[in-house]
Amino acid sequence: MAKVGCDIHERGALTLVTSLRDTGMEVIYTGRYQTPEAVAHIALTEDVDVIALSDHTGSLPIIAQDVLNELGKLDAAYIPIIAGGLLTPDDVRALEDMGVTGNFGPGTPMDVIIAHINTLVEP
Amino acid sequence: MEPKETRVDRLAGHMVRTETQSGIELETSYGPDDIGHLSYEEDMGDPGAYPFLRGIYPEMYRNRLWLKSFIVSYATAEETNQAFREYIANGMTDLRLLCDLPTQSGIDPDHPSAWNSMMCGGVATYALPVYEEMLAGLPLGEAVFELAHAGMSSFIYFYGLLVAMMEGRGMDIRRLRGNSINDPIRSKLVYGCPDFPTDIDRRICLDHIEFSARNTPSWRPVAPNGVDPCQGGMDAVRELGGCLAVATVVMEDLQKRGVGIDEYGPMVFSLDAESDFFETIAKFRLARKMWAMIAREKLGARTERAMQLKIGIRTSGLSLTHQKPLNNAARVTLQILSCVLGGVNSLDASSIDEAVGLPSPEARLFNLDTQHIITHEANIPLVADPLGGSYYLEWLTSRMESDVNAYLDEIASRGGIYACLESGWLNQVMEACRLKVQREKAEGKRLIVGVNAFRSEDDKEGPINEAIRDVAYKPPSIAMREERVREVTRYKASRDMERLKALTLDLFQATKEGRNVQRAVIEAAKAGLTLGECVGVIRLGYGIEYDPFNQVGTPDFVLAAVGA
Known part of the structure; x- marks a missing residue:
């Protein structure tokens, strides 16, 4: 679970971290104020199955592209990215075009998000 | 094909909970015995009289309506200036200033960590000329301004820009009106602001207050903030308790610098208007009473002015939903009504499209009109504290007072509010509250209409809801961000x-x-x-x-x- 940039809205990320842990997943939360480089580095060194980007500034397409670029530099572009937060229909289309899935708006039921993560991860 | 059988929603016919949003268990009705322990003179008082439970003015809104405020901060100084002008023309009386998220964190647009949030949440107000452009033509010295930023560096700097602008125009800075939130606990507890460590936050908070108290008497340089801790998870009792604890320690610190509470004058709190209607009203009334008692009995206030609490409101953004955003109109209207019945002094209502993006101008005007309708069509503000004396409301107010006092005692026993922040205890309290809400939602004890209840089977929304989502303000593009970096670089090279x-x-x-x-x-x-x-x-x-x-x-x- 990662937050890139200076977005202060953390409640969605924290809520999801707890819910995912409750289902038995191992979750690493980067905290706020991260750089795309740091997120890619943490994802690789921790060998994560999925990167979840949370943002409420409307910048998810820009953030996701930066993280994808950084993953590419580390030959780690195979790690799937999901996103959630404030999203317009245009944002969702842009994110889908770059291969980012989920793209959940506020209030999405937890079971929908959990089911989506399970489709991305080999059991 | 046989039509599908229609099912009666089991949720539609009864309540699913018996306690308030903050977990206060309720009886089915209240009567005289439930408020028999209260004395009218000591616990309530007339509007305008100590302890100000019923309001700080005898005539309340009849001659002085609440200030209608918004945070107005779009991606550029130019569009923000335009928006201010339009909202003022439509009845806005209180101008809340903000900036983009990197600036609130203490960095300029040319900093590498600014890029991913640049111009989001507001203008990148990195220097004086940006303020000059953003506030061009707005009446400094007449308009009421509020600084609503996150980081403590913002208050000392942007107040500084307002003073610099007035001095640059040869104006008397004593005419500056408004307030700063300037709450060092909220900056760290909710935002984890990276600009300064807490010891610097605590010192510059006081530097700003002390300077303002001596030079700009119509500026309220601290407004302890419950809105954001509440949005972060705190319930109403802990929201109010936190504000009272912050205000107390700040006034004690200020006394050590030689500014007493009578010289300082009235306190301002920024409180949250949450969805629970009566609990929210009780909270506002109680806040005035508890501050008046602390000011007089603990801080030694002698003047009535110094015992008065003005309440500025932000209605809950968290309560608004991305699903069926039209429903947000009902939520915000009820929250505004709770503010008016609670006797608040300024009101910043969230917009129906706020769960989608920054508010669109039309949604803002709808907010102002809602307040005008409550005022001029429903006639709600004609009488001060119209719910005063209600068995339920007075019982709830009294019960919350006991709970807030217990919370304040616990903070004191843990070494005070700063020690509670530094030890991580405040964060633990906030997390526990947040998890309780999360559990209640999962268990169906807290229903959010259109989200975890009353959803149509195919989740299809009509054209009105879709339009609300489509008009929400769009964040700045990459090209706009690149231009801002070039602008700040040029500016930095142009200085003496x-x-x-x-x-x-x-x-x-x-x-x-x-x-x-x-x-x-x-x-x-x-x-x-x-x-x-x-x-x-x-x-x-x-x-x-x-x-x-x-x-x-x-x-x-x-x-x-x-x-x-």
Whole structure:
């Protein structure tokens, strides 16, 4: 679970971290104020199955592209990215075009998000 | 094909909970015995009389309506200025200023960590000329301004810009009106703001208050904030308790600097209007009473003015939903109504499209019109504290008072609010509250219409809801962000570096020697010192690294100025 940039809205990320842990997943939360480089580095060194980007500034397409670029530099572009937060229909289309899935708006039921993560991860 | 059988929703016919949003268990009705322990004179008093439970003015709204405010901060100074003008023309009376998220974190647009949030949540107000453009033509000295930022560096710097603008125009700064949130607990508890560590936050909070108390008497330089802790998870009892604890410690610290509470004058709290209607009203009434008692009995206030609490409101953004955004109109209307029945002094209502993006102009105008309808069509504000004496409301207010006092005792037993922040205890309390809400939602004890209840089977929404989502404000593009970086780079190269160096040294020395830095910030900002540089120089004065994100070095002119 990662937050890139200076977005202060953390409640969605924290809520999801707890819910995912409750289902038995191992979750690493980067905290706020991260750089795309740091997120890619943490994802690789921790060998994560999925990167979840949370943002409420409307910048998810820009953030996701930066993280994808950084993953590419580390030959780690195979790690799937999901996103959630404030999203317009245009944002969702842009994110889908770059291969980012989920793209959940506020209030999405937890079971929908959990089911989506399970489709991305080999059991 | 046989039509599908229609099912009666089991949720539609009864309540699913018996307690308030903050978990206060309720009886099915209340009567005289439930408020028999209360004395009208001591516990309530007439509107305008101590302890001000029923309002701080005898006639309340009849002659003085609440201020209608919004945070107005779009991606550019130009569109923000346009928006202010339009909202003022439609009845806005209180101008809340904000900036983008990187600036609130203490960095300029040319900082590498700014890019991913640049111009989001507002203008990148990195220096005085941006403020001049954003506020061009707006009546400084007449309009009421509020600084609603996150980081503590924002208050000392942007108040400094307002003073610098007035002095630049030859105006008397004593005419400056408004307030700063300037709450050091909220900055760290909710936002984890990286600009300064807590010890610097606590000191510059006081520098700003002390300077303001002596030079701009119509500016309220601290407004302890419950809105954001509440949005972060705190319930109503802990929201109010936190504000009272912050206000108390700030006034005690200020007394040590020689500014007593009677000289300081009325307190302001920024509180949250949540969805639970009666609990929210009780909270506002109780806040006035509890502050009046603390001011008089604990802080030694002698003047009525110094016992008065003004309440500024932000309605809950968290309560608004992305699903069926039209429903947000009902939520916000009820929240506004709770504010008016609770006797608040200024009101910043969230917009129906706020779960989608920054508010669109039309949604803002709808907010103002809602308030005008409550006022001029429903006639709600004609009588002060119209719910006063209600068995239920008075019982609830009294019960919350006991709960808030218990919470304040616990904070005191843990060494005070700063110790509770530093030990992580406040964060634990906030997390526990947040998890309780999460559990209630999962268990169906907290229904959010259109989200975890009353959803149509195919989740299809009509054209009105779709339109609300489509008109929400769109965030700035990559090209706009690139232009901003070029602009700040040009600006930094255009300054008189010798003058800037001298005033940078003044700020550094004032910081290092423990003198009040507010005047030094104002003068350096006049010479072009940016927000990010101001943060860096103050940090250097404390002997810590210039960049809060530890990514960029100290600029050459700063190194030359401070002789490092």
